[in-house]
Amino acid sequence: MNISLGTELLGGHKLDHARFVRQDVARRKVFYVSGFDPLGPRRYRELYRKEGPTQAAVSGYTVDVSGLPRTDCGAFRWRATHHRSGLRSEAEFEFLGWDDIVRHSFRPSLVYVYALMFRTLWCYLTSGAIQSMWRLRSGPLVAGLVPAFLMMFYLLYAGLIGSSAGLIVGAGLGGPVWLAAGTGLVAGTAAMLCTRIFEEQLMIYFMVNDLGYTAAGNGQYPEVLSDRLDHFAERIHYAATSGQYDEVLVVGHSSGAQLGVSALARMIRRHGVPDGPHVGLVTLGQSIAMISFLPEAHDLRADLALLADEPRVFWLDVTAPGDGACFALTDPAANCRVGGRPATALNPLVVSAAFRCTMDPALLRRNRWRFLRMHFQYLCAFAKPDAFDYFEITSGPLALATRYAGRDCSPSMLAAPVSPSLHAG
Numbered sequence: 001m002n003i004s005l006g007t008e009l010l011g012g013h014k015l016d017h018a019r020f021v022r023q024d025v026a027r028r029k030v031f032y033v034s035g036f037d038p039l040g041p042r043r044y045r046e047l048y049r050k051e052g053p054t055q056a057a058v059s060g061y062t063v064d065v066s067g068l069p070r071t072d073c074g075a076f077r078w079r080a081t082h083h084r085s086g087l088r089s090e091a092e093f094e095f096l097g098w099d100d101i102v103r104h105s106f107r108p109s110l111v112y113v114y115a116l117m118f119r120t121l122w123c124y125l126t127s128g129a130i131q132s133m134w135r136l137r138s139g140p141l142v143a144g145l146v147p148a149f150l151m152m153f154y155l156l157y158a159g160l161i162g163s164s165a166g167l168i169v170g171a172g173l174g175g176p177v178w179l180a181a182g183t184g185l186v187a188g189t190a191a192m193l194c195t196r197i198f199e200e201q202l203m204i205y206f207m208v209n210d211l212g213y214t215a216a217g218n219g220q221y222p223e224v225l226s227d228r229l230d231h232f233a234e235r236i237h238y239a240a241t242s243g244q245y246d247e248v249l250v251v252g253h254s255s256g257a258q259l260g261v262s263a264l265a266r267m268i269r270r271h272g273v274p275d276g277p278h279v280g281l282v283t284l285g286q287s288i289a290m291i292s293f294l295p296e297a298h299d300l301r302a303d304l305a306l307l308a309d310e311p312r313v314f315w316l317d318v319t320a321p322g323d324g325a326c327f328a329l330t331d332p333a334a335n336c337r338v339g340g341r342p343a344t345a346l347n348p349l350v351v352s353a354a355f356r357c358t359m360d361p362a363l364l365r366r367n368r369w370r371f372l373r374m375h376f377q378y379l380c381a382f383a384k385p386d387a388f389d390y391f392e393i394t395s396g397p398l399a400l401a402t403r404y405a406g407r408d409c410s411p412s413m414l415a416a417p418v419s420p421s422l423h424a425g
Helices: 041-059 099-105 110-127 129-136 138-172 177-202 204-215 223-240 256-271 298-308 361-367 371-375 390-395
Strands: 027-033 062-068 077-084 087-095 247-253 278-284 313-319 349-352
Touching: 027 223, 027 256, 027 390, 041 062, 041 077, 041 087, 041 390, 077 390, 087 390, 099 204, 099 223, 110 129, 110 138, 110 204, 129 138, 138 177, 138 204, 223 247, 223 256, 247 256, 247 390, 256 278, 256 298, 278 390, 298 313
Parallel strands: 027 087, 027 247, 247 278, 278 313, 313 349
Antiparallel strands: 062 077, 077 087
């Protein structure tokens, strides 16, 4: 389906066609940082390949996706070619992978998962992070606490099963104490192992690993992840100084948002912002406060402040109230700075993906309680795209700063300094 730019009407809102008569990006480099996901880059390439043409058909352009050989350092790549009204632009995606770190962080032991859960819960309670996040947005905090409560329920359930089995053998059948105790232990253990059946659907243990991985250091990046961020920073700098691209864009989704922030900040500290290409950052569905509010997240808070004050980097933050796994419409930099958001602040531009207005109503109803699916909606096609079109941002002819020039943050944005640990800069 090819929709004429002159007559297109989408969801009752005419698109601003004037912005498409110029082009300031012909070649773009996109560095994509995924969230806490062990599945790796092919999932994201195939998602782009599937959803990109769907969005293009709705919005009146075409996008073709093809594979590329891996980089010399082994990074996974793909290409997206965008055409609209005689304008052509090309984007080369490079997956900044840490999926191997995610896979190695998993342990099959239930003892390990429960120890991690209690340690993480203690960290958030004693640091004051839970109270502060509740003042910010309660939704993602509830989503983060649900796994802990369910795991405690699992323990209670297994304890009741074990106690009942022991009582039946001991008091009911008159068996010896050692047999009753052994039967109760076996029954309770079996009940705990059966919780893995629910895990396949609810992904409780996965969410505990996600939250507990970085929280294990009270917000300080683990050494192996910090080393990987150094590598990401060098890859971004290499692309920005290669002379091959008109724009270099870093995209971080979910817990990849803070990694994108830190990788770009490390590049700036070491090399500065290079002259030449536009440099942009896009954070999607971020829950940065889950880490930045922890006491030892000094580096992340400094990284957020650096990018918030950097005029040569355009930072777009996109969230949606319909995504229960993100801190929707919050300024992650201002929330952990002593002065909050300065009146002259340029970054980030906080906009809403507004799922209720932009998604197909039937699709929204079908997926409303599928929290992981809604958390991935930013990477999917919208029936009525408004302020946010992921595929045109990453492959279209306009730089990020040009596309959003003159736009204000969402009026419902929360920028109060509520973190229990505030950055002074």
